[in-house]
Amino acid sequence: MAESPSSFGGPVADRALLLEAGLWLLVARIALRTLSFARIAGLASGNIATRPATDASAARIAWAVETAAARAPWAAMCFERALAAHALLRRRGWASRLFYGARNGDSPGPAAHVWVRSGDKAVVGGEQAAGFAVLATFPPLDS
Numbered sequence: 848m849a850e851s852p853s854s855f856g857g858p859v860a861d862r863a864l865l866l867e868a869g870l871w872l873l874v875a876r877i878a879l880r881t882l883s884f885a886r887i888a889g890l891a892s893g894n895i896a897t898r899p900a901t902d903a904s905a906a907r908i909a910w911a912v913e914t915a916a917a918r919a920p921w922a923a924m925c926f927e928r929a930l931a932a933h934a935l936l937r938r939r940g941w942a943s944r945l946f947y948g949a950r951n952g953d954s955p956g957p958a959a960h961v962w963v964r965s966g967d968k969a970v971v972g973g974e975q976a977a978g979f980a981v982l983a984t985f986p987p988l989d990s
Contacts, residue, residue, distance in 0.1 A: 864935075867911070867935065872912070872916060879926060891985035896937060905968045908935050926961045929961040943964070943965050945984065960972060
């Protein structure tokens with residue numbers, strides 16, 4: 848589990864962000880179980896910001912999502928983590944793009960992965976993204 852980024856705003860701000868990240872993880876979990884992929888894609892594509900997050904802001908969002916995911920009472924998958932990070936970034940007015948990718952693995956059928964970037968910064972899931980071909984982005988790359 849990552850260390851608390853207390854230099855970003857202190858323990859109260861860290862707890863508030865951690866709580867918000869946990870709530871977004873829960874919202875993402877419910878959305879993935881109840882909404883169609885098309886509806887989730889539409890929600891992830893709206894409200895496009897143009898200003899990328901700063902390095903410190905991206906790191907703080909990543910810390911919050913990964914820490915909340917580690918503490919969640921379920922195994923938070925990459926799609927849930929990416930949706931939560933995407934929402935946290937966009938609520939703060941920062942550009943965010945969700946990437947959906949796949950690769951052929953050793954098991955039958957393709958393996959999928961979802962990650963988020965803000966500008967040129969990987970926020971969550973970027974470490975594993977190298978082996979995946981991008982199938983779609985939300986919002987689309989032409990936006």
